[in-house]
Amino acid sequence: MVEIHGDTITGEKVLRCLAEVLDPEVPVLSVVDLGIVRSIRVDDGSVTIAITPTYSGCPAIEPIKAAISDAVLGMGLSSPEILTQLSPAWTTDWIAEPAREKLRKYGIAPPLPRSAEVGIVPFSEISSHIPCPHCDSLKTEELSSFGATACKALCRCKDCREPFEYFKSF
């Protein structure tokens, strides 16, 4: 949920605008889908947006900040102040079902709920529960716990034999 403060009418417009700003690394999800945008405040036309980083090392954070800024400028508003908010820590549980469906269609298995997390036991022991985004089979295996980006693991389906990425629960 994104909190909106101050001028809520303009705030809602900013939110709708940010819902179109896509994550450069998973370009089917917007920064709002991902839960990166935490709050929007509009006072006398000046906009403050609090965002939370995903992984500490995510190189997409700078391009994301620039894209958010450009989007707000594109609305005819002044350049927003973008604050980084560490707490509460970002979690994949904030990715809602419609966004999970977008991921599936894109060929990425959406994250399991955090409650399915099993601490630090080897990842291979839980990957069998990740449904294949292509054929829904549960007979899948993990090939590498770090895929093209830190947020994804590389998996393979033993039924349809297709490789796929899994958006790790975090």
Added chain:
Amino acid sequence: MTSNRVEHGGAAHTSSRKALDHFVLEIADDALVLGHRLSEWCGHGPTIEEDIALSNISLDHLGQAQCLYELLVENDANYGSADKLAFFRDSFEFRNCILVEQENGDFAQTIVRQVYFSAYYYFLYEQLSSCPISLLSDFAAKARKEVSYHLRHAGEWILRLGDGTTESKARAQAAIVQLWPFVEELLAPSEAASILIAESQVFEPSTVSSAYKQYLETLLSEATLEVPSSTAASPLNGRQLKHSEHLSQLLSVMQSTARAHPDALW
């Protein structure tokens, strides 16, 4: 008594503030130095997946270091900037532990270093994430999740190396013994940590230490490897600014561009 408190309030505050800064620098410098070491694997990993995994873990650590340096700068402008802390301090000003400055060695040495390091931070962050100092708890809640993936990754490799071929097992066991003397420094609270523990109970060292040892014993026995029985600890101690020569060599590479072109923007 009341007047005493007021009188010494400032001094006590300054000393605990300094301890907090030092403790944050210990964590940040650990992350920066290990992040750089892991980045040395980029382009040299045994497989493309592993190359990418180590690079991703490296990025997590560089991001953690940057976040902590920025928090320090936010609280005290005298630190200048995150870049200044990373690139313009000398080896005798770094507070990282000796373990992270050790050279990568073979793949087994890198993986054992990852297990020793990530397991410690996993259990430390678990405690820090509910500590009363919000700067530490906010950071730890986030970093713990990252480290849990680093630890799973390293743990899986230890199982494969230990339970793999005669060669992989021998190399893994040799690495376990070689890096063991640097573990004590992680488990023994530094001077800065001790002050914070006494004042604000930021974490319980014995809980971290026993969880750590228990985890290692379980993991290594499953991997058919042995926890060393030696109690010999390295005389070096990064928390006390006594480093091995590896750190200055690492810094000379890592800092060279920033120092050759100070204030350059890219």
